Amino acid sequence: MAFARIQLPPSVKRGDPIEVRISIRHPMETGFRVDDVGRTIARNTLRDLVCRYRGAEVFRASLGSGIAANPYLRFYVTATESGEMVFEWVDDAGERGDARAAVVVA
Amino acid sequence: MSMSPPRRPPRSLPRRRALQAGAALVAARLLPAGAASMDDLPGVRELTEYLAGRTAQFGRLALDIPRLADNGNAIPLRIAMRGPFAAGAELRTVRLYSEKNPVPLMARFDFAVPPAKAELDTRIRLAGTQRIVAVAELANGDLHAAFADVAVTVSACLDGS
């Protein structure tokens, strides 16, 4: 189910900060909610989100139940060369997801 | 991201200057530089364990969050840290702690490569009115902290849909 929307600037100059924005479809289930018959809904959060730029890890986020559902992140990465930015994540249920976008360094 | 409604400026210039001076004086009295201290940080076990007796500096790390949340399920926040970052003192990790959530460590962000700009936005969930703490760790081990109080109200109507 989890997929994402990524936004990067259309192009950047070498050395400039790249504004990276990502929005991921994920319920970030806290583990404290109960369903309509009183059963606890199991915790399921985005345990590990890794961002790699041209193959090298630049940013990592461990998101707990205190992060809102359908997590949104905005952060900066230093532009070096044009290349792919890849996000990969795994959640508490073991489900993996990924999303990618192109960095264009003019 | 808007943190509070914009205030309308006073009409006349001398009045504005007087108000500004007065406001600066009031602000200075309420929040003199360095007023925030380790005593302001909530005594949450996970935070205390992470700090391990170390002292964090205040003022350079900023935590921007609305004082009154529209809804406790999604509250936007921004963490920003002023540069420049000296070689060997780059930003490595930021941790976000909640005073009252059942799970105090809300998120941990790691920068394997020092970011070109130390600014991060996300949205958090808060179980009620409480204090939030952000702690940044630099490559040389220095800690910088910031905190903010957020009021979270219950929804006016119950929703059983």
Added chain:
Amino acid sequence: MSARGAGAALVVAALLMLQGGQPAGAEPRSGIAYAGADVRAMQADDVANPGMLWVERGAQLWSAAPAPCAGCHGDAALSMKGVAARHPQWSAGAARVVDVEDRINACRVERQHLPPLARESEDLLALTALVATQSRGLPVAVDVDGPARPAFLRAQAFYAERRGQMNLACTSCHVDNAGKRLLAETISEGHGNAYPAYRLEWQNLGSLQRRLRACLFGVRAEMPPEGSPMLTELELYLGWRARGLAVESPGVRR
């Protein structure tokens, strides 16, 4: 009908319209005008707006095998433009008022030979969000004349009728007290122009029918089942109340 009877009917109709609608001459204001700064900022930004995740999923489903919507409807941005702004509307085939969700399911069953999607399911929300966003910026313009008239009048009467343990009518909040505070929240006029919307309270995208069921639960009244004709007719009435307001789907609401 005699002239006198027709005159009396006109007066009654006028009174009903005044009772259930906005004050004469008042422009409707979207719920976003009553929302806080953070909700407004989230709706205005297509990356921060979680509703866009469903729009994107809808676009994937639109073109997905085995029987893609695109096969008949081509590019949704062209073929679906204005559709949501005109719904709900009377369907001669169904012999009742139908909303966008009903249309999607009718297509699925009758033309794609696929099972219908459940209300509030991820996929139906995604397709509805995709269709609805093609009307973004266009004025809500539902047709309440002709065969849709009886449904419109039924829903108008429902809207003004007290119900539930709290004995409140929709008008009690959304007409008599719009703009006033209820605990820490500001009561809106109750328009549906932003739906399907991402409600922070739900942590999910949801339909206008879900929002209506939530309101009914809020006054401790019985909730009609999802997809029930009463809810669809209420959607039609709300479309009339919101006439002229720009569609905002997918909206963000608290």
